Amino acid sequence: MALVVGDGVLGAASILALPIAAQRHVVAAAVNFAKLAEADLAGCPIARVNVDAGDEGLELFRADVGNAMEYNALWSEANVRRISEWLRRNAMPSGEGVTKKPVRLLITSLLQSASAAIQKDEVRDLPEELTPKVSPDSVAQLDLALAKWAQDAHEELQQQLDVAFGSRSWRKLSWWKLFWRADDVAMVTSEMIGLYFLPGAEKRIIYLSGRIDEAGVVEGQRQTTVGLGSATKWPTHIPFARHYLQERTVPALQALAQKLVVQSASIASLSSALAGLSYLSAVGAYESGAIAAVGIIFGARRFQQKWDAAREYWEGELREEGRKAIRASEASISAVLEQAGKSQGPSEDRIARLEELRKAKETIRRAEDALVRME
Structure with a gap:
């Protein structure tokens, strides 16, 4: 039980905004009105009290x-007796074996909440029941x-x-041509x-994923597999690997080519300068x-x-x-x-969950019957 108390007109307006009219056995409202008669609130679900008059009376009696x-x-004048009677009427038992209405309302509310939770759980499992099952033959064909x-993809990878x-573009990046083609490494490799x-493998995997989706294999499954059923409906490992190679390995190969060209030119320049100094130091022309x-x-x-090793490493990568x-x-x-092959029938977890829901519904039904008999 609850008693909502307010003060003055603003307090009464706030209380009237609450849905207390339908719960009079559980919730009561009282507002402090010093200069208002009981007849002025006739038909209103709010009880009028005069706190000042009650305080004054208690002080005089003490x-x-x-x-x-x-x-x-x-x-x-304080009208506290009405509140006292409401509390006594709803708190004290009215007879042996009779349950108070607030208690019955509380039990009824708990049972209704439990029933709603069970129905929500059953509705959540309904799409799984309505999802068409994939035939074993379809799964075998897709396998x-x-x-x-996979076999064609490996062959394509090797052949391509x-x-x-062996193409002309790759031969353009031979070490001795790199002096004037160092800046073309990124363009050629990309x-x-x-x-x-x-x-071709990427196109075929998209087509295969479309067949799988059309067969209803993916529908109803909780997608935990990388690349399938998340942002796209096909695996994205191939474009991801292509992006990785273009963004990580190509710039590194380009930088190595430019570095080797600069180092080779520097070594040649230093050796030529040393030869010139040697010639000026009375060393013979042949020696210089x-x-x-x-x-x-x-x-x-x-x-x-170094460049041949880098090319070989990049090919292997x-x-x-x-x-x-x-x-x-x-x-x-x-x-x-x-997963589609395993989900042809109801899982053990789902069977156990349905059994628990059935037992819970039976318990709620027995509780409702007992509550009716208690009335």
Whole structure:
């Protein structure tokens, strides 16, 4: 039970804005009006009280018992008796075996809340019931299509990269041509990645993902697989790997080419300067030329070794990133198909949850029957 108390007209307006009329057995309202008769509030769900009159009556009675008449008049004017009767009527039992209405309302509210929670849980499971099940034959066919895609993707990766690394564009980046083509490294390598890095496999995986979505495999599943069912409906490992290669490896290769050109030119310049100084120091022309030749050959040989090693490493990195992207795409779709194969029937967790809901509904029904008998 609750008693809402206000003061004056503003307090009455605030209380009247609350839905207390339908809950009179549980919630009561009282407003302090010093100069207002009881008849003025006829039909209003608010009880009028006069706190000042009640305080004055109590002070007179405490000062002298002989002021009982004045106390009785002021206490009646305070209208506290109405609040006391409401509290006593709703708090004290009216008979043996009879439950008070506020208690019954509280129990009824709890039972209604529990029933609403159960219905909400059942409605949440309803889409799973309405979702069409995928036939095992469809899952098997999609598994075969996935295996075929993976095989074709690996073959495409090997063949396309062999073509790319044997192309004229890649040969333009030989070490001895790099002196005037160092600035073209980024353009040539980015073009190779865009043209030869699994373009057909990416299109086929999108088509396969469309078949999976059309078969209803993805629908109803909680997507925890990377690249499928999140921002797109197909695995994005291949474009992600392509973006990684273009943004991380290509700038590094470009910077290395420019660095090697500068270092080779610096070594050649230093050796030539040393040869010139040696010639001016009365060293023979042949000896000075030998010094310059040794420096130039050393710089060129160092340039060739480092650049060829970098090219070989970059070729291997492209092949490895391609294999990783293919394996990741295959694993993501395989996980979805495997989950679809397992979800042909209701899971054990769902069966247990439905059994718990059934028991809870039965308990609520028995409680409602008992509450009716208590009335």
